[in-house]
Amino acid sequence: MADDSSRKIKSIAASYRIVGKLQALDGAGVTELAEQMDLGKSTVYQYLSTLHDEGYVVKRGHTYHLGLKYLHHGMYARNERPVVDLAQPSLETLVDETGEVGWITCEDHGKLVTLDSMVGEHDINEKFRGQVGNREYLHAHAGGKAILAAYSDDRVTDIVESHGLPVYTEHTITDRERLFDELDRIREEGVAFNDEEAIRGYRAVSAAVTQGEETVGSITIGGPKNRLNGEYYQEELPSLIRGAINEIELRGSVESPWN
Amino acid sequence: MADDSSRKIKSIAASYRIVGKLQALDGAGVTELAEQMDLGKSTVYQYLSTLHDEGYVVKRGHTYHLGLKYLHHGMYARNERPVVDLAQPSLETLVDETGEVGWITCEDHGKLVTLDSMVGEHDINEKFRGQVGNREYLHAHAGGKAILAAYSDDRVTDIVESHGLPVYTEHTITDRERLFDELDRIREEGVAFNDEEAIRGYRAVSAAVTQGEETVGSITIGGPKNRLNGEYYQEELPSLIRGAINEIELRGSVESPWN
DNA sequence: GCCGTTCGTTCGACAATGCCGAACCGCCGG
DNA sequence: CCGGCGGTTCGGCATTGTCGAACGAACGGC
Numbered sequence: 001m002a003d004d005s006s007r008k009i010k011s012i013a014a015s016y017r018i019v020g021k022l023q024a025l026d027g028a029g030v031t032e033l034a035e036q037m038d039l040g041k042s043t044v045y046q047y048l049s050t051l052h053d054e055g056y057v058v059k060r061g062h063t064y065h066l067g068l069k070y071l072h073h074g075m076y077a078r079n080e081r082p083v084v085d086l087a088q089p090s091l092e093t094l095v096d097e098t099g100e101v102g103w104i105t106c107e108d109h110g111k112l113v114t115l116d117s118m119v120g121e122h123d124i125n126e127k128f129r130g131q132v133g134n135r136e137y138l139h140a141h142a143g144g145k146a147i148l149a150a151y152s153d154d155r156v157t158d159i160v161e162s163h164g165l166p167v168y169t170e171h172t173i174t175d176r177e178r179l180f181d182e183l184d185r186i187r188e189e190g191v192a193f194n195d196e197e198a199i200r201g202y203r204a205v206s207a208a209v210t211q212g213e214e215t216v217g218s219i220t221i222g223g224p225k226n227r228l229n230g231e232y233y234q235e236e237l238p239s240l241i242r243g244a245i246n247e248i249e250l251r252g253s254v255e256s257p258w259n
Numbered sequence: 260m261a262d263d264s265s266r267k268i269k270s271i272a273a274s275y276r277i278v279g280k281l282q283a284l285d286g287a288g289v290t291e292l293a294e295q296m297d298l299g300k301s302t303v304y305q306y307l308s309t310l311h312d313e314g315y316v317v318k319r320g321h322t323y324h325l326g327l328k329y330l331h332h333g334m335y336a337r338n339e340r341p342v343v344d345l346a347q348p349s350l351e352t353l354v355d356e357t358g359e360v361g362w363i364t365c366e367d368h369g370k371l372v373t374l375d376s377m378v379g380e381h382d383i384n385e386k387f388r389g390q391v392g393n394r395e396y397l398h399a400h401a402g403g404k405a406i407l408a409a410y411s412d413d414r415v416t417d418i419v420e421s422h423g424l425p426v427y428t429e430h431t432i433t434d435r436e437r438l439f440d441e442l443d444r445i446r447e448e449g450v451a452f453n454d455e456e457a458i459r460g461y462r463a464v465s466a467a468v469t470q471g472e473e474t475v476g477s478i479t480i481g482g483p484k485n486r487l488n489g490e491y492y493q494e495e496l497p498s499l500i501r502g503a504i505n506e507i508e509l510r511g512s513v514e515s516p517w518n
Numbered sequence: 519g520c521c522g523t524t525c526g527t528t529c530g531a532c533a534a535t536g537c538c539g540a541a542c543c544g545c546c547g548g
Numbered sequence: 549c550c551g552g553c554g555g556t557t558c559g560g561c562a563t564t565g566t567c568g569a570a571c572g573a574a575c576g577g578c
């Protein structure tokens with residue numbers, strides 16, 4: 001593995017390695033970066049000043065930080081995802097009705113990306129609030145499993161092979177067979193659950209959003225286990241989510257009819 | 260101009276040119292991009308597949324689109340800006356009180372970047388709503404002028420020289436002398452106005468947010484001219500904004516005392 | 519059902535250019 | 549005044565980004 005002898009432009013890969021490190025370190029200086037990445041000080045400097053000229057990096061004193069041009073591209077990419085506009089109104093009313101936390105997510109390069117999150121009246125442990133842009137593993141979240149269940153088995157296998165099934169809690173699904181069983185169950189029931197599989201004490205219910213034939217993301221309602229339990233968790237929320245999905249797909253087909 | 264003979268890594272600059280075009284075209288194919296940028300088809304292909312491997316670009320059918328990794332970096336860069344957490348609570352109450360639209364903005368590479376926007380009860384023409392990540396000229400917006408007024412004249416001159424003073428409406432400030440006069444006025448009064456300088460029919464009031472000695476951004480309240488006029492526009496909003504700034508800077512100095 | 523077109527993709531070879539070490543400069547503390 | 553630690557500049561070698569040409573797959577019209 002890690003072959004990547006395929007024709008890649010090394011400097012682009014290197015530039016993003018630097019960008020990632022810059023983010024991980026909350027900003028850094030030339031020397032520090034050069035040491036951490038086994039690159040010449042002058043090389044790192046050249047990368048950073050190129051990125052600076054292009055506006056993707058800012059200098060504060062003697063340390064470099066990520067610039068806000070990434071926000072421009074990122075929000076553009078977010079808004080381009082149809083699931084955002086499709087799901088927002090229905091999910092918002094769902095959040096108002098339940099008071100829980102709502103999420104709009106989609107898949108990107110085998111990860112589950114948070115596109116939007118809205119908090120209901122039960123404002124909650126900060127832990128459970130969603131950060132837009134966060135990238136999580138698909139298999140450990142309700143929204144991710146809902147999306148995987150909408151994909152073909154081949155596509156799921158590809159994703160599992162390239163990302164693995166890392167463990168978060170004792171409830172995380174960590175082997176492939178159990179995952180496929182779970183996905184079959186989700187395909188039958190139409191909703192996915194997350195029962196403390198990512199964070200202890202946190203549960204969620206989710207379903208995939210499709211536009212035409214394509215799966216474009218998922219919506220999720222989540223909250224603490226002490227409130228999400230019994231019939232509310234097992235029946236009421238799933239039924240509300242299914243209703244919202246229904247509403248969303250109706251609107252979707254009205255907005256772009258016969259397409 | 261456009262000298263850029265300075266030691267830059269050409270492939271990084273080129274990769275971001277491609278990323279920008281990809282955004283401008285709402286996704287594009289290899290051939291289309293190659294034509295628009297005067298590059299070999301194979302060259303563009305190599306860039307795109309590198310960016311794809313790195314996860315910064317997604318393929319949908321035969322067209323490439325921006326990926327969501329930019330959202331990850333972008334939201335990180337946004338959240339790192341201290342003005343977001345500092346200003347959010349005070350601005351939110353201000354928006355609730357007035358019912359207008361509120362903005363949190365900051366400067367990045369000579370542009371005014373929207374970090375957050377919140378709509379009050381007078382939900383408004385979509386035109387006036389703020390898109391997070393948007394990059395505007397500083398001189399044509401209340402938030403931008405408030406920031407410029409907090410900078411030194413040298414710094415302002417640098418920005419004006421590299422970005423110019425493009426015209427939006429007949430009220431836009433387009434010459435340097437008038438800009439500096441306006442900035443002096445803002446320094447005295449403590450608030451900046453935007454009287455149809457960016458969009459016809461749109462007015463706004465703003466003030467800069469500082470943390471310690473550093474200007475970290477600005478907060479703005481804006482809305483349609485027919486509501487923002489008379490004493491409300493000239494006295495009441497400025498006084499509310501000044502109050503919010505006061506509150507923000509008190510909290511800022513409490514959170515990081517004696518620093 | 520074939521051929522023409524158009525797209526994305528692969529490959530090889532040359533020259534441009536990314537990369538590094540070494541030297542330079544400005545700042546700070548002793 | 550000096551040593552150490554940052555960021556920055558510069559020259560030259562070898563790497564590698566670049567392009568043209570050729571390939572394969574998908575599509576559509578005669």
